[in-house]
Amino acid sequence: MQIDEVVWQVINRGHCSFKIKTISQNFCRNEYNVTGLCSKQSCPLANSQYATIKEEKGLCYLYVKTAERAQKPKELWEKILLSKNYEQALAQIDEQLKYWSNFMIHKNKQRLTKLRQMLIRIRKMRLKGFKELIPIKKKAERRDKIREQKALVAANLENAIEQELIDRLKNGVYNEIMNYNTKAFEKVVGQNQMEDEEEREQQELEEEEEDYSDEELIFDPNDLEEDDDEEDQDDEEDDKRLFQKQTFNQLRRENDEVKDIKKKKPRVQLQYEEEEEVEDRKKQQIAF
């Protein structure tokens, strides 16, 4: 009690590490300050008899400091758990701070009220859920966007897809006729021509019997609708590569499964220089 005056003079006039000066007001950063303001009455350093309310994990505690323990910083603050019931807590404060200055009692009660309301709000928000505001960081956003684009380019998606499709083609996934980009097909065709001629021959032999069945499969249900296109049957030349047919079939099936496109598919016209197949084609037509 005796030193308080001196301490306040030194702290206030001189330097206090907890004091925050603003244009209109002075604040106190000390964690035990009841009001948060820098004034003689509410300075936890300049008052050897002091009390605060602090909240910890949803519970409010009354921290009391007396002159007797002034020299023992470790034991300085006595921590008293306050009742969860608001009125009881107020009564507790009254009891603990009996005969203390009105200022201290009043401010503690005010602080308790404030903290409790804060806790109520927290609980409400937790239950209801709340919109969490996340700041948009321009720099980071910009950076990520650019990196995404770069990654996209670097991934070579088209090439990868192309490869995948070609692999499927090779693997015999597609049996039916597929609608495709003529250029791409020819490219693939060219490739396959180069690579798998032997295979083709073998498969042709093997799958002659399957021709008819394949033809049935080849029969495009969509084509039924198109009466005009019967003329194009002559042009329909697809038996050069039976294994390709198979893959195309598969592709078609897949297409249907996926329910991809209902668009009218243009008749694919294949013209091969080799004329060996003409007879086979005729056979097919007969089979029709």
Added chain:
Amino acid sequence: MTSVPLVSVFSADDSSKVTAKHIPLPAVFQTPIRPDIVSFVHTNIAKNRRQAHAVNPQAGMQHSAESWGTGRAVARIPRVSGSGTHRSGQAAFGNQCRKGRMSLPIKVWRRWHRRVNIKQKRHAAATAVAATGIVPLVLARGHRISQVPQIPLVVEDKIESYEKTTDALNFLKRFGAFEDVQKVVSTKVVRAGISKQRGKKYRVRKGPLVVYFNENAKLLKAFRNVPGVEVVNVTRLNLLQLAPGGQLGRFVIWTQSAFAHLDKLFGTYRYSSIIKDGYQLLRPLITNPDLARIINSNQVQEKVQPAKTTKVLHEVQKKNPLKNTKAMDRLNPYAKKQRAAAAAAIKANTKGTKKIKKNKALKKASRAAYNKVAASLNDATKAAVQEEQDIKVKYFSVQKGAAQTE
């Protein structure tokens, strides 16, 4: 001072153990806190560490520059002689000139150091030591001492024999002083400004000050490498360490023997210091600085007269009592009754409404009479005016006639 008059000495190994209980506090800790003395002494003593420096005396003067004088349509400042270069003819020598020497160039013989009276220095040191024993001051200075078992922190002499830094660190951790060290570590910043190129790269806070006594103590080396921690012998207590920046309340860790030595060092209020020859601790002007408490105490309040109410010398605005009844009443409280009596008397004298009517009739009659007179006067004046006009007319017509005939 409510510094604890008794202090416990803690065991170096276990912060909960107390090796010596209730050692009396040295009288230094009861010295009055005098931030003014400390501030004055600190600002002066801080200058004593300065090294002389100066500006090159020839800087900016290495020209044979001369003023061109008047008549050349240029300022009269000395100008560089010669030709063949941009520099020739340019201004030189002045502090305002580019490439000129500074005004009042710094000389080596500047008075770098300050002497302070020994007594003042000693008072300052004593106050600083006292402040280290006051928890709020140490907290306000910014030390993290919330886990320290006691202030002033006195530990047994065992720590003086610490050789390893790990021992030192563990000791600090045991006594809650490590938080302060951590603060120092985490707030180490690269200094702003050019000093970082001059060997002062980092700004480091002050941590605990460890004070020992025995000259053979090895703890200097043990604590040397702990950031923020300073070690000093009691006999060489330094104000610049006890109150860094002129700010009271350094966190100090005393060894038992150092603590005991303080009485001999500074003396007590009963006897003057042995070591500081003839030095007597500063006595407070007022033993109980809590004025509010004194004034509100029963002993004082008994003797004190009741507070005087404010005296009203005069009204804010003067009111005429002859016209303002309230003002009159203030002056003469009986006036109210007088007025009431007068009013009653008047009322008593008047009898019914007849008199009033009679008065009215009188008024009317008098008015009529007046009007008559006024009317007659009016007529008279009118007649007079008319007469005058007639005369005038006659006169002028006669004149005219005279003129015409001529």
